[in-house]
Each structure stands twice: as structure tokens, then as C-alpha cells.
Amino acid sequence: MHEIISRRRFLAGTGLAGFGAFLAACGSPGTGSPSPSAEASPSAAPSAPASAEPTPAPSLSSVLNFANWPLYIDTDENDPTKHKTLEDFKAEYGVTVNYAEVVNDNNEFFGTIRAPLEAGQDTGWDIIVLTQWMAARLVRLGWLEKLDHSHMTNFPANLEDAYRGADFDPNNDYHAIWQAGMTGLGYDSAVTGELTSVDALWDEKWKGRVTYLSEMRDAVTFALGRLGYKNSTVTREQFDEAIAELKKAVDAGIVRAFTGNEYAEDLVSGNVVLAMAWSGDIIQKQLERETLRFSIPDEGGNLWYDCMLIPKGAKNKYTAEVFIDFVYRPEIAAQIEAWVNYICPVKGAQEAIKAIDEELATNELIFPTEATYSKVSAFKSLTEEEERYFDDQFATLIGA
């Protein structure tokens, strides 16, 4: 087990995120972009109004600037700066990937690229990885390059069916999923028995031994499920009801705390017997407490994913497309998956991963079955106004 800390866990560690708050405070959003090639290219702006241009056969660039979350790609055990996938890409295409683990928070990163995008300039990045709701925002703003599917053979062909038809980008013209995850129930089956309904999260029996997630979309999805609604079609009225439902559990003292990844430690130590949980965490924690289980409740769970996106005006768009197509090869996807242990969105990776680790191929939390996929759904893409209202109401609920 080489993977000790996953991306989400890292984030929890960044309760530290307060430092991020400082960063946010220190520069007005839009300044201080961490771009590796921070050259705003004024020359590109007038000459090439970004659209499908009738250029001759595009050629590969020598570098590709890739911004990703920390601990989110296969990494050499001895040298954290070495990533086999990136080396393979270089060996085959001769492109050096400038891989930067600079995305720690969707909003914070958005703040660093907003100004150049608004001004129609290059952000310095060719590929950025952001969560689906942020991808939806960028699509809405028209700040992404359209993926030219004619340059790609594996994408979107190898994309798992469950991820097709996102409401913000139904034909995958702008987003290619990097990794996905599911939010369900994490529980200690030795104490609670098998749990398959969200109602357990409101059960007085576990009063004070239940934690909820501090991610709005995750927590609200469960409350919507309990009320018989779906997160993919939520309305403002349904959302208000869901918040009221969550508040009942808070007021009754059932909810011990709203957490990031810390819930996983609490499940292991036995402080908590039931938690809203992320699929990847429970796989790892079963090593420490065998009786831990993860289930997607019958009422539905939240499906979230992080997407590879090409920001508008990216200098090396064609190379970025080649790279996206590269990681949609089953064996490359398997190589990444074997290290990050999230949910793999690439068809064929399940077969390919057998060459690395037989057990991973049968792990339902990495390669969910059709039945599991049918129970989860992605949260509706919100308008800016809705998003602000939802986030605000939820913040009040959790006491902040």
C-alpha cells in the first residue's frame, strides 16, 4: 500500500486551508497566478480569435503545463517528483510535462486564473483539473477551449457511460474526467449492522456518534434522498427543505460534527460509528478497522468528479488534447488508478489493472458495478445565484 494520503485527506489536513485564506486575502483575486510560463501572450490575442481555425496539421509542443491537485497522480515511491505516467508520455511524444501540484481549492485556483481569462489572455496552463461544479462555471463563462475530438481516439470513446451527458456539457466538448468519487455511508458494521438507507443518518440510536460532511453538495444529497428528491434535479424549495431536515439532526444532537476527511480517523478510533463518507477513504481505513463498510444508500448518493480542462487561450491546446487522449488509454488509466485509488472513469482500465494488482480489479469502490452506478447521481449544475444561496445557507447550518 504505497498510497498513504489521498487528495481529499490532504485537503482535510489543510484545515490549514486558513493559510489559503491568507493568500486569498493578500492579493485581490486574479493577481499572483502561479503560472509556470506566466507570459501573457498579447500577440496571440489579435491574430487568433480562438475558434476552430483552418490551420494545417497541428504539431506537438515541447512542453505541457499541467496544474493538478496534490497526490493525484502515480508517484515514484522514492522520488516524489517522478511520475511514471508523465515519463511514459515524454518517451512516446517527446513532450515534457510541467506538472504542478498547485490546485488546493477550487475557488482559490479560480481566483488565480480569472483575470487573464477575463482579459482573453493565456493563463499559462494547458490543462487544469477542477471539480465538476467549477468546470460548469467555466463552461458557462465560455472560458474553456473546445476539445477537438478528431484529435483523439480514446476519448470520449473510453469514457464510462455513467459519466456521459453531464448537464453542463452533454457531449464532453469541454471536460474530460480525471478521477471520480462517490459519497455514501461509511459505518462500523460491528456496531450498526448493514446500513442501506440514509435514514440511519437521522437515527437517534447513534446520537453524537454520527458525522456529516462539510461539503454542501454531499450533505444535501443525503437530505434530498431522505425527502424523496434527487440531487440532479434539486429546486430551491427542495433545497430549503433539505437544509431544514439537516438542521433537525443538528438540533437533536445527532450530528457530532461536520467534517472533512477527519471522519475517517474517527471511524477507525470508534468515536464515530456512522459517517457521510467518500469511497476512497474507506478502502484504506479497512486496513486499520476491518469492520468498516461503505455503502451507497438506496435513496441515492452523490457522484462527483474532477475534470481535465483546457483554459481558453492555452498555448499548447493540441498537445493537451493528445495528453488527455493518452490518459484515456486503459493501461495508462490503470497505472494512475493503482496509485490514487479513486474511481476510474476509463473503460477497459479494470482489465488493464489486473497486470498491476489483481485485487484492485475486483474492488467495487474503484470499479463500481452497474448497480452501484445506477444509485448515484451528480449534483445539478447550479447558476451562480443558486450556488451562492446554497453555500450561504449551508454555512449557516454548520455554524460558520
Next chain:
Amino acid sequence: MGTFLTRHRGMVPYLLLAPGLLWLAAFYVYPAFQMFISSFWSGTLETGFRFSLENWRTYPAALERYGEQFGRSILYALAATILTFLIAYPLAYTIAFRGGRAKNLLLFLVVAPFFTSFLLRTFAWKIILGDDGVVLGPLKDLGLLDPGFRLLATPIAVVSGITYNFLPFMTLPIYVSLEKIDRRLVEAAQDLYAGPWRPGGTIVGAVVGGGLFGLLGAIFAFDVLLMVGLGATAGAVVGTGFLSESFARVTFPLSLPGVFAGTLLVMIPALGDYVNAALLGNPSTTMIGNVIQTRFLVNADYPTASALSFILMAAILVVVTVYARLLGTENASAVRGI
């Protein structure tokens, strides 16, 4: 160089001040100014923010909406400061006066926790105070505690976490001020018939103990009267047993500068702390630091977050000023000058 400095003597102080001032200007004044500007923004991350003085209304709105968390921060910080004082003073006193050869080792032990990160130390409390952990587990097995009893995710855990994390900031300044005291002053007092302090020690102990415990009781929602009674009794016992006249008239007054410094070093960061509340608390123990963090990072509501930060800074400034007036730095140094 030498001649340059002799010729421009007047510049020496400025040269010496320059590194510190530049540092402060770059990493304090500038960010603070930026934050002040952003507290007058309106707009969203998506549309961009615009500055307007009209937006002063953010301030009263923020204060109204988050008054509860402000109040809680003040109470928790106050409780933690009192607790650190109660723990640190006897500790520092023992090290300074009875440490003997072990003095350096003991001081090292006080500082040792700093070798581990703040975050990890706070996580450690989740293990120590765990519902079935090393402390509560045995007590529950013995039937002394209800199986459902817990310390984590309560105000007690939050205040304990803050107390623990900031304890060295109280201990070290008090130690330094005690260490500096000329022992001959204490001997002189004793030669002048300073003996056990009765009933002074008993009364002071009872009043201080009762007051402090009453406050803690109010914060933790315990039975306040019971707590006052307990505190007064404990204080009276301690006061009668340990407070001598030489301590009351010589040692304690001379250690006041340390107490003053320690209190500020604990109180100020405790007011802005959010890690303890985030890791050890529950939805109704959130402090203003948690609100600022959420406003900044989750809601991307920079204006409100900046306004709250400024209100917090102002509040701290007021607290420090009032406190300095009460126990005054001049007053403290005057005592030292005796």
C-alpha cells in the same frame, strides 16, 4: 564603513530598524491594507469585485450575523487564558525556584511539543480524549462514566485544545520574570517577618478560585453555583496552604510583567484560532476564525471575510489597550524598578 557610521551617527538606529520595518511593511502592513480594501468590495468571484465606500454596510451586517461566534471566541479565549495561567504559573514557579539541576531539562520539556506541528498536536487530542480512548475508556469500563459520555465535540474539548496548544506561551514569559527575581528580596521579606498569609491568602484564593470556576461553569453550561462553590473551596485551600506573605508582596508583583506578556501571547492568538474548534468542536462551538475561513475559502465571500478579520483585529486592539491600562506596561515596569 566605520568612518561612514561615525560621520552619520544619526542613521544608525534607522539602519538597525530597517530589516524589521521592511518585513512588517511587506508582510503585515501591505496585506492588512489589501484586506481593508477588499472589505469594501462588492461583487462575486465570477463577476469580479468592485471597490466602493458605500460598502461600509458590510461591517454592521457581518457583526450582526456573526455576533454569536464573536462572543464565543471571546469567552473561549478568556477561559483558555485563565486556564493556561492557572497551570503555567505553578509550573513556571516550580521550575524557576525548585528546578535545581533539572531546570534546563524541564524547560526543554515545556518547549518540546513545538517540535511537532500544531495540527498534529491537535489531532493527538482526538486520540487521547477519544470516546473509548485512554482517558475515558477505563473510566467507562469501571462504570464511573455513562457509556454515552464524551469530551470530544464539546466546548470543553475546544477550550482544552486551545489551553494545551498555547500553554508554553504563558509558561515561558512567567518563567523568565520569576527567574530574574533577586532571591535576596524574598529573604529580606522573610527577615522582616513575612510569614504565612492568613487570612489574606485564604480570602484571595477563595475569591479568585470562585470567580474563575464560575466563569468556566458559565461557558461550559455547568451548574454555575456548584462551580463557584467548588472553585472557592479549592482556592481557599490552595491560598491557605501555598500563598505566603513574601509571595503576595514580593514574588507575585515582580512576576507581573511575565503574566502580562503571557496573557497577551495566549489571548490574542486564541481569539483568532479556528483549528481547535474545527477539529475538536461541534456545529455549535464554531469560533469567529472558522467563520472567516469558511467565508474566504468556501463561500468566496471576500468582503465579509475581510470585514470580519478587521473587526477581530479592532476587538483585539481594544482588549489589549484596556488590559494594558489595567495592568499597564508602565505599571509593570515600575514594579520591576523597585
